[in-house]
Amino acid sequence: MAKPLNERLTKALTNAAARSAELEALIGEATAERERLSGIMAQANDDALNLGLSDEDRDAAGARADRARRDILAMSKVVANLETILAARVASEQKQAVAGRRGELLAERDRIAAALRAEWPDIEARIVSLLSAVTSNASAMKAAGIYEADAEAVARDLPGNFTKGSLLFRQLSKIALPSFANGHELAWPAPERPAKHWTEQVAEGRKRQVEAQRRQDRAEAEAWAGYSVSAGAIKQMTEVKGRDPKSGVETGFTLYPEDIIGAFRTDNSARTIRLHANAAERLRRLGASIEPVS
Known part of the structure; x- marks a missing residue:
């Protein structure tokens, strides 16, 4: 059996565990009760001023009106306090939701990063292998005097000039694909010379610094x-x-x-x-x- 409204309202004012949905429901009940009391007060005020009633009935009506007025003021105060608590509770729940969402998104990011780290090098190698085969075959055909569409155009059902009507299609063999392992290099087109190891770059930089310092010291x-x-x-x-x-x-x-x-x-x-x-x-x-x- 549900507890009386007044008891539940009093408890909600001090219940730190009450959730926003519970508070909203209580505020709705309290607001409805206040409206009900307003109707009682209006009727009681009318009866208290009705000279057609006996003095006893008018006095009783006046007492009912005063009690209803007092209850309305009390209910309004409770509603105002609950609305303040509700605003703080909603803000807290939203903050917790954002924190939870942040954790979910970061966990998802880490899963994607792990998948990239594990899978992309093989994908990259396969892409480079296929594009190398396309360009190598195209060069061999040209050297042999065979002027036909290359393997990419055939695979994509495109003419050799990669145009259909007024549309020019982008060629996969023309893309720039960053190297996953060496961010300062391209995996495709393949660099003409291998990049120097970072230790060599550091050593050369240090050598330049030493030479510059020697020139400065001589000067x-x-x-x-x-x-x-x-x-x-x-x-x-x-x-x-x-x-x-x-x-x-x-x-x-x-x-x-x-x-x-x-x-x-x-x-x-x-x-x-x-x-x-x-x-x-x-x-x-x-x-x-x-x-x-x-």
Whole structure:
């Protein structure tokens, strides 16, 4: 025997396991009950205002109207709460359905991938074998002076020029079929030379990198040279940084402008140092006296 509606509604408000279909059914029942109560309230209001009835009957009718009004408000509140719960439940069920569908589709993808991995290499080899036979036979016929439709045209009931009326049919022997094993190559047309193994490609790339680095190192070394440097016509104190001509250790010194009042008390005689070409050019622009030395 079904439980009373009020009891089932109260339980649904706290039942986290209730499914959306159950909630929708309860909302429908509650809505119908609210409509029924609205009819009772309307009739009771009419009876309460009917002077043709006794006072006792009118008072009873007023009580029925008040009770129906209270029940309608309670039912409306329950329906609103259930509709909120239903919306959340529908969203949750849809999310679960999407997650389940995702799992199904990924599982199907993996099955297809496994089938491709297992079957396609043989299919590919058979296709290449057949197309090779077509083109090889066509070339042999042409060399023998036999100008007839090739094997593909015969198999497809097409004329040798692969046209019917104004329609030009695509030729299987003209397709580009990627290699399953070597994605950067074509299985058909067959490559004229076999692709280098990836280890060879890596080794060649590394060799090019080493050669490029050597060229860069040579250019860098050639950019350094020995110079005799003195203050010349510089206008401000200038730091000179380079390498010691003998040890190659980084070194440097300061050039001072012409000391008119004897403020610097320093030796501005020429010094020998190895400089980068860029540094040497900078000193020239600043007015220093700079001469190459062997």
